[in-house]
Amino acid sequence: MSIFINKDTTLVVQGITGRDGSFHTKQMIEYGTNVVAGVTPGKGGQKFDDAVPIFNTVHDAVAATGANTSVIYVPPMFAADAIMEAVDAGCAMVVCITEGVPVLDMTRVYPFVKERGARLLGPNCPGLISPGQAKVGIIPGRICIPGNVGVVSRSGTLTYEVVYQLTRAGLGQTTCVGIGGDPINGTNFIDCLDAFEKDPHTKAVAMMGEIGGTDEQEAADFVKHHMTKPVVGFIAGQTAPPGRRMGHAGAIISGSAGTAAEKIEAFKAAGIGVAVRPMDFVELIKAKLH
Amino acid sequence: MNIHEYQAKEILRGFGVPIPNGKIATTPADAEAIAKELGVAVMVKAQVHAGGRGKAGGVKFCKTPADAKEKATAILGMQIKGLTVEKVLVTVAADIGSEAYVGIIVDRQRKKPVFMVSAAGGIDIEQVAAQTPEKILYLPVDTRYGLRSYEAMRMGFFLYDDVKRARQAAKIMQQLYAAFMASGCSLAEINPLVATPAGELIAVDGKMVIDDNELDRRPEIEALRDVSSEAPSEVDARNSNLTFIKLEGDVGCVVNGAGLAMATMDLVKYYGGEPANFLDIGGSSNPEKVVNALRIITADANVKCILFNIFGGITRTDDVANGIVTATKANPLKVPIVIRLTGTNEEIAMKILTDNGFTASADMDEAVIKAVKLAKGGQAA
Numbered sequence: 001m002s003i004f005i006n007k008d009t010t011l012v013v014q015g016i017t018g019r020d021g022s023f024h025t026k027q028m029i030e031y032g033t034n035v036v037a038g039v040t041p042g043k044g045g046q047k048f049d050d051a052v053p054i055f056n057t058v059h060d061a062v063a064a065t066g067a068n069t070s071v072i073y074v075p076p077m078f079a080a081d082a083i084m085e086a087v088d089a090g091c092a093m094v095v096c097i098t099e100g101v102p103v104l105d106m107t108r109v110y111p112f113v114k115e116r117g118a119r120l121l122g123p124n125c126p127g128l129i130s131p132g133q134a135k136v137g138i139i140p141g142r143i144c145i146p147g148n149v150g151v152v153s154r155s156g157t158l159t160y161e162v163v164y165q166l167t168r169a170g171l172g173q174t175t176c177v178g179i180g181g182d183p184i185n186g187t188n189f190i191d192c193l194d195a196f197e198k199d200p201h202t203k204a205v206a207m208m209g210e211i212g213g214t215d216e217q218e219a220a221d222f223v224k225h226h227m228t229k230p231v232v233g234f235i236a237g238q239t240a241p242p243g244r245r246m247g248h249a250g251a252i253i254s255g256s257a258g259t260a261a262e263k264i265e266a267f268k269a270a271g272i273g274v275a276v277r278p279m280d281f282v283e284l285i286k287a288k289l290h
Numbered sequence: 291m292n293i294h295e296y297q298a299k300e301i302l303r304g305f306g307v308p309i310p311n312g313k314i315a316t317t318p319a320d321a322e323a324i325a326k327e328l329g330v331a332v333m334v335k336a337q338v339h340a341g342g343r344g345k346a347g348g349v350k351f352c353k354t355p356a357d358a359k360e361k362a363t364a365i366l367g368m369q370i371k372g373l374t375v376e377k378v379l380v381t382v383a384a385d386i387g388s389e390a391y392v393g394i395i396v397d398r399q400r401k402k403p404v405f406m407v408s409a410a411g412g413i414d415i416e417q418v419a420a421q422t423p424e425k426i427l428y429l430p431v432d433t434r435y436g437l438r439s440y441e442a443m444r445m446g447f448f449l450y451d452d453v454k455r456a457r458q459a460a461k462i463m464q465q466l467y468a469a470f471m472a473s474g475c476s477l478a479e480i481n482p483l484v485a486t487p488a489g490e491l492i493a494v495d496g497k498m499v500i501d502d503n504e505l506d507r508r509p510e511i512e513a514l515r516d517v518s519s520e521a522p523s524e525v526d527a528r529n530s531n532l533t534f535i536k537l538e539g540d541v542g543c544v545v546n547g548a549g550l551a552m553a554t555m556d557l558v559k560y561y562g563g564e565p566a567n568f569l570d571i572g573g574s575s576n577p578e579k580v581v582n583a584l585r586i587i588t589a590d591a592n593v594k595c596i597l598f599n600i601f602g603g604i605t606r607t608d609d610v611a612n613g614i615v616t617a618t619k620a621n622p623l624k625v626p627i628v629i630r631l632t633g634t635n636e637e638i639a640m641k642i643l644t645d646n647g648f649t650a651s652a653d654m655d656e657a658v659i660k661a662v663k664l665a666k667g668g669q670a671a
Contacts, residue, residue, distance in 0.1 A: 020604060077507055097604075099572075102474060102503045103396050107433040110401045126603055138603045140633050155549020157601040160633060161654060164601070181548060183398045183476075210549055213398050236552035239559045240568070241537065278553055278558060279655055 002130035002175040003195035003202075004093060004119065005069060005152070005231045009134045012037040012058060012067035012091070014074055014082050016048050020097070021073035024138050025052070028071075031141040032136045034042060037061035057083075058089040071127065071136050079123055080105035087118045094186070095136050096122035102150050106184035113186060120186025126156040126178035139163070139176060145180040147172015149285060150196035153208035154181045154215070158236055161278050162208060169282040174202045180211060189219035197227050206281050207272070211237035212258045217266040224270035230288035232273040232281055235260045291500045293514045296379045298478070298498040300485040307462055307480070308492045312381025321362030325355040331383040332425040334361045339519050340371040348375060351383055369379025373519060373663045384494050389482035390449045390459075391415050394466060396476050396501075399431070403464065403470065405429040405437075407445045412482040431556040437467040450485070458491050459483070473511055474504025474516045523586055530582035532571055542593035542625075544583045546571050546605045554599045554658065561655075563662030566593045573604070580613025581620075588623065595626050597661035599654060603631025611639035615646045630657035 012027070015021040016038025025048065029035050037055055038048045044056035055061040058070065070086035072079060072095065079098040086094045094113070101123040113120045121128060127137010131144040132174035138156075143164040149171050153159040159178045166173065177192050179185055189207060196202045205227075216235065223231050238260040267274050273284040296314050303309045311328060314320040314337070325332045331413050336348030350372050352358040358380060368375045389412030397404040408426045410418045418425055427448045431437050431589045442463040446456035462483065470478040477499040484494045505512045517525050527534030532546070537555075545551035548570050555565040563624040567587065571579045587593055600610050610631065618627075631639055636652070643650045651657050 024604070057531065076503060100503045100506075103476060103501050104403070104433060104471065104474060104504070104508075107402050111432065140603055143633070153549070155547060155553075156603060157545075157547030158549035158553050160601045160603055161550055161553070164632065183396060184401045208549065212553065215398070234553075236549045236556065238552075238556045239565065240552055240555070241535075248437075277557060277655070289439065 001201050002133055003192070003199050004121070004128055004175060004177065005130050005134045005136050007133045009069050009093075009136065010034050010036045010065065011134075011136060012039060012061045012070045012086075014039045014051075014058065014066070014070055014086065016040055016052070016054060016073075017043055018073055022048070023075065025049075027138075027141065028135055031135045031279075033036050033136065036065040036067050052128060058085045058091070062089040062091065067091065069136060070095070071147045072096040073100060074096055076100035076102070080109045082110050083120060083123075084112050087113050087120075087127060089280045094120045095124065095125070095127045096120065096186075097127055097137055098122070099124040101182065103183050106182065110184055110186065112131075118263065121177065122180045122182075124182045125180030125185070126159060128175060128177040130157040130175045131173050137178070139178065142166055144176060145172040147174070148201055148203040148289075149173050150192070150199065150202040150205040151176040152196070153178050154189075154210050155208060155236060158208050158278070160205060162234070162281050165279050165282055166206065166285070166290055169286070171282065171285055174199060183213075189215055190222045193219060193222055193227060193231070197229055202229065204232070204285050206285060207231055207233045208265060209233065209235050211235065211240055211260050211263070214258065216263040220263075220266040220270035220272060223272055230273070232275055232284045232288065233267045234275040234278060234281065235263045235267075291502055291505065291511075291515060292515060293498055293500065293511075294337040294339070294377070295335065295496055296337055296377075297514045298496040299493070299499065301473055302466065302469050302480070302493060302496050305465040305472070307465045308467070308490070309496070310382040310384055310492055310494065312379050315362060315378050315380050316376065318359045318366065321378060322359035324356045325352060325358035325384050325544045328361070328380070328382055328529060332358055332380050333383045334358055334365060335379045335381065336365050336368065336370060336375040336600060337377040337379055338370050338373040338375055339516075340373055346370045364556060384484045384492055385486045385488070387485045387487045389484055391418075391454070391478070391479075391481045392463065392466065392483050393479040393481065394470050394475075401428045402430040405431065405445060407448055409449050415481065430466065433471070437464055455485060455489065455491065462491060462493070474501050474508050474595060475499060476501045479577050484584040523589065527569070527582075529587055530579065530586070530641075532569060532579060532583055532586070535568040536590065537565055538592070539566045540592050540594040540595045541598035541661050542566045542569075542587040542590065543599065544569050544571060544580070544587065544596065544603065545599045546610075550599065550601060552599070554654070557655065557658045558597070558662060561659050561662045563658075563665055566590055571610075577609050577613035577616060580610050581617040584614070584617040587619070588621070588625070593625060594667070595628065595665035596623070597657060597659050598627070598629045598631065599657060600633070602635060605633070606635045607626060607631045608632055608635040608642060611642040614648065615642060628657050628661040628664065630654055
């Protein structure tokens, strides 16, 4: 039915009492996500919105509620520690929404998470949603409907744009995943493509990439050799001037690697349908599903 | 963030890396005085955030103080890749025996900082990497343990057969690594690392790029920022927590999220227009950000139409709507505005906008087509 999160997801929110954490916790609960606990050091024993118990540490939260997934809304300088705390407490899935995490912090976090067999999504990502089952993060629930398209993207708002257009055309989704645009992130395109290939309900995949790096080229190679399901792709930044940073630490064009043209070529070579505009996903996916 | 060569060298010197003596000059007379004080042949080097300074004529060898004055006169005020040279580094000219390359960069694929060292330094290292990859040693470092002694020694022996030099190089690797970690770098380079005929190693050029995300916790590094070397509109945007890059077109774009901002620019171009800028108002919403964004965009005389494309997630669209209303009340717009807005709190946002005489659509393509038309002087449909 979905990848990474589903009806059985039990969620702990790190930073539940902060501005963004509290706002999006309410949205997640409203969507139907099973939010079982929150963590804010010093506020243990209180309740969020008179309903969700707050703990001082993730260990306490997991011990008391059995939460299997964590979502992180803490300030950037504390995010690395928050991720490791969640993994150490036994959360198998950790989603870090926080933007601005120093990349050297992530060089320590990444092997820590891998060695313990947990999955990290992000940082600097919008999270994920399995329509009709659960949402973890900040993707607006009302733009999604259940269906059989898997969505994976490096961007946040561009993901919403494409999902919104799919939904308006009646193309529902199994899971929409925003992997984030930072240089070092926990989950990449290939992890998601692999999971969608194995998910029996996903019939086609929409993939949104950006200029910078070689993740999309490697994803294209994976599609070519390991996927039987159709994939449609888009690259943002076709008109971006070379060598300029466009907000994401990852979106840097270095040398010949990472231009939009190069990535689109790789998509074509792998048999991935290329959407020139975000709205093109609709027709391309419809055609692949028939 | 980029820092200048002289600043990178000061940091490296602080960690023990051998650096030739030198000082910074902003006038030819200063350059002459520094050369006199150093008392030997010097190099006069342009301090700008651009590569290829040597090829552009921004790095010169000077035998005498008078020579240094003359070369500094030529270099100061010179344009290198569109940047004006305002400072030169006057530094002892090294006696060059051999030149090596030493660099460390955070690598996306390995998810670690990776050392790259080569005995074929001083020239274009990209060319060495492409044509003779065996001449480069790549060494990833696990930051949880730091650079181990044997790893540093392996790099030392890759560069030099002589054990004394290899040990000296290994020590420099440790110092470079320490400086890289302590300064929150995404890149640090010594190119060339020179071995003098007398057998000493010295770092003749140094470069550091700092991860912007580190700056909040490293005020001493943030203080090295050279605002004069950046476009004023980009400085203003950064002070307002916006990411802004000025381009040449006439459709001013205000978007939330880098990916959607790039896709919006692509779409403007697709429908026959030219984006005037990249502007990302970022995730967390705050009406003040929108006010600042509009101020920065309207300061560009080329802008003929303003296009908002907001897809609310963590950004609440009502905050954006309030920002538009506040900003345009204080400073009425002289150019048309096209607003596309959907997502979190969309109903509230739409009401705020209509109550204040604005129209907004929920469709991205429709908004972009309209903005392109208005920028060309046409009437909106």
